[in-house]
Amino acid sequence: MTKNIGSGFRDADSELFGRLLQCLDFMGEIPFFRAYKSHSWASLKIEPGQTILDVACGTGSDLIQLADRYPETNFIGVERSESFLAVAKERAGSRANLQFLPGDAHKIPLEDRRAHGARIDRSLQHVEAPAAVMKEMARVTKIGGHIVACEPDWETFVLFNGEFDDSRKIAGFFQRSIRHPFIGRELASLMNQSGVEPLETHVHAYWTGKVQEADVIFDVRKVADQCAEADLIAQEDVDNWWSLSQQASQKGIFLAALSIVEASGVVGSV
Numbered sequence: 001m002t003k004n005i006g007s008g009f010r011d012a013d014s015e016l017f018g019r020l021l022q023c024l025d026f027m028g029e030i031p032f033f034r035a036y037k038s039h040s041w042a043s044l045k046i047e048p049g050q051t052i053l054d055v056a057c058g059t060g061s062d063l064i065q066l067a068d069r070y071p072e073t074n075f076i077g078v079e080r081s082e083s084f085l086a087v088a089k090e091r092a093g094s095r096a097n098l099q100f101l102p103g104d105a106h107k108i109p110l111e112d113r114r115a116h117g118a119r120i121d122r123s124l125q126h127v128e129a130p131a132a133v134m135k136e137m138a139r140v141t142k143i144g145g146h147i148v149a150c151e152p153d154w155e156t157f158v159l160f161n162g163e164f165d166d167s168r169k170i171a172g173f174f175q176r177s178i179r180h181p182f183i184g185r186e187l188a189s190l191m192n193q194s195g196v197e198p199l200e201t202h203v204h205a206y207w208t209g210k211v212q213e214a215d216v217i218f219d220v221r222k223v224a225d226q227c228a229e230a231d232l233i234a235q236e237d238v239d240n241w242w243s244l245s246q247q248a249s250q251k252g253i254f255l256a257a258l259s260i261v262e263a264s265g266v267v268g269s270v
């Protein structure tokens, strides 16, 4: 089965990289994504002199903004993809309070208790073992430090263009492309199992009425075609679904929606 954006982030250094980069950059300009990220940064309780870690940092966009907002705080991004790492380093320029390290989230290249706080954003859904990653984040964070995780819960993913059956099949196919589609609801539980005391959970609901926006973020057209390749929907019906979605978008009745769960916790002494 060919990859789509849902499965592509597992190994970003592939022929899909340009598409993945486009997706992250596009989302970075949308007010919803900026707002939930900003909300999650506040939960880190960042102070001058601290070191804050971003695991699976992608293009480094969060850390670049944080480094400018908190010039007296040091920020470290860890990223496995060489391509994303190169983008992050180039975009970070010569900022003295920001560094990016190559590394796997399952084996963070930092010593125990190095960071005062750590975050992970829309990446536990793609890693092999989210519980192991959460334990790594707890290991490298100081006792009393804050950990914040934001992940979608793909059971909340809705596509709708006025037609139910194919819309649900296409949304369901995308959901199954995600390695850990229900990770959003598990975040506080994962923290609890990793010696991190859960503090707060927030659910941020994204929606768009524009099929073009949904296509960049959720690869809608490609996923619809993959449904045809998998014999779930006839290709002719997929083509009709896509036309109907364009019309629905123009009439203001198209809907794509997804909830992102944000959980924060504090590292305990055990």
Ligand SMILES: C[S@@+](CC[C@H](N)C(=O)[O-])C[C@H]1O[C@@H](n2cnc3c(N)ncnc32)[C@H](O)[C@@H]1O
Residues within 6 Å of the ligand: 009, 010, 011, 012, 024, 055, 056, 057, 058, 059, 061, 078, 079, 080, 081, 084, 103, 104, 105, 106, 120, 121, 122, 123, 126, 127, 128
């Ligand atoms: C959806 S992107 C999110 C990037 C960034 N956190 C953001 O909010 O824009 C997922 C990121 O996780 C990275 N990733 C996936 N598996 C990883 C792993 N095992 N270790 C480190 N990074 C990983 C991908 O390369 C990609 O940069």
